[in-house]
Amino acid sequence: MAERATETEFTLDAPAQSAAEEHGPAIQGRSPWYLAWRRLRKNYFAFFFLLLFLLIVVACALAPLYASHVAHTGPNENHILETVRVNGVPTDVVSPGGVINGKLTPSLPIGPTWFGAGGRFVLGADGPNGRDEAVRLLYGGRNSLIVGIGSSIFCVFFSVVLALLAGYFRGTTDFVITRFFDVMFAFPVVLLGIALGTALSISGFQHFGISIQAGSLWIPTIVISYVLIPYVGRPLRGQVLSLREKEFVEAAIAQGASPLRVMFSELLPNIASSVLVFFTLIIANNIVLEAALSFLGAGVQPPNPSWGTLISNGRDFIVTRPWLSLAPGIAIVLTVLSLNIFGDGLRDALDPRAKVKVEL
């Protein structure tokens, strides 16, 4: 401690101050984060889409409120045999099929009522079960967002740890980690997701004292985060590797900093801006991947709704009730688009020369 104190006495503060007095006000030091924020603030386009994304998040978070106060039903409640008054006319929620006027008609769920039924079945009812599509859309969005954001957190966390380990220790550690990435790159993302998702959806996951049920949201979350680790880890590793050669790392090691300290307080802050950009863009990517896996039946398991399963259910009624698959699709496009545009703006602000190329 005594050494530190003597060090501070020899700073250049005094001469710098007198120089500033001579030449007018001193130039104010700004952190790179503040500068980035200043650039981002001017990007109204990116901000508009951030707002849109937050709006979608809030709407989905309020799903239970909508369900209990507007639609008066739950996401998994069936209404097959009920009737509902649409603009005063009683209508079957699910019209019974059969031979009508000599023609064989399949049973059909009610179409969008657009608030003609006092908030019930705003987007119509789904498939043969007669569940309220709007309620399922919001609850499905909740699941999609939970899986998308959750998997991004895990994915980015593990990628950062692997990248720091590989970049700091280099040598054998780096060799093992890069080979792991190479092997993962051999599998198409969706195929690997399906393989893991299906294998885990049958009997769940029971290892290391962790027990996950087969229908749990944790399964798609883990699967998606695992599958995408190399796509985030590899570019980050490259960055850490080049930072590792810089003098400040050498200085920290010479001062006796432990590997953990170098990794987390020297290297990590320097890749933080790319991590943030990756995080935003990978949420977008993961929402699409979750939808794809759920669409194929290897993601969120029924009766739990998600945007992917909604599209998959709506597919059978695409000609008669197009909104059943249009609405969740539009929800995905808006969410993903807003994240992509905001992520782009964030990258421009944090890294104006765009040294890091995010390729997802």
Add this chain to the structure above:
Amino acid sequence: MMAFFVRRTIGAILVCIAVTFIVFIIFIVVPGGGRLGTAERIAGKNATTQNIINIEHEWGFDRPIYVQYWRMMKRMFNGTLVSYTSQQNVVTQIEEGIPATFSLAIGAGVIWLFFGILVGVFSAIKAGKLSDRVITVLALIGISMPVFWLGIVARYYLAEGGLTSIFPDGEYVPLTDNPLQWFWHLVLPWTVLAVLFIGFYGRVLRGNILDTKHEDYVRTAKSKGLSSRRIMRKHVLRTSLIPIVTLFGLDFAAVLGGGAILTETVFDLHGVGQYAAQSIGNFDLPPIMGVTMYGAFFIVWFSVLVDLFYAYLDPRIRPT
């Protein structure tokens, strides 16, 4: 060149061995569930107790783990992997799907490479102008659309049985049966699959071109008095296209190796990917195992070929 070839081949063999481990871990080790639990998973939905016991014995789930690995790989490599739900041989089923998958991949690849480059070059030339912005937003929308949703919507609006009935509704017609119908049936799947890649490639290429434009040799070319068209074609584009070609090699391999599951499923093309997708509903694991592993193998060897081709074209990358 020979040394590069040998090293790359040995590397690929090692990756393939690692792939077999990963497939084993994914399907047998990670889900757990004990001896009978594992056998039950492999057996599929409607298996009888006797079936499960037989499978447990045949796959060696009552034996140590290396025996399980060995038996699974033996099955994988001698082509006797069977789906216990449909009683069909997995390899035969995959072979039947290959023409459809390859037709889809090759056609879509041509489309997305061509239009991706077109979009990238155009928006780079017009950088900052309104047309560039419009294209950038369109490309972003293209990237943001889930491919299966786009497929469903395209079918609804454009295919038979939907609103306009311009295109035939899915299904694959073999090229040898009727080339015209083959083409006509694939137009929609090709376009849908290509849209995502067009947006992505366009964006990457645009960035590359704008970076390359500031290189010294481009300035030199300009000061020599070359026309801007010639500079773009002979100087800027040549360098900017290198990462695009690398990317194309990877993506194309992934689509050939079963990565186009979603497009195949939506358009009912009966390709390799759809074979895996159909098995999900029944929780029928052997087909998914097969497609995953053979697909990964294919991708590994395809990328070796791409690298060799690359090394032949560009001597600089040979030592790596």
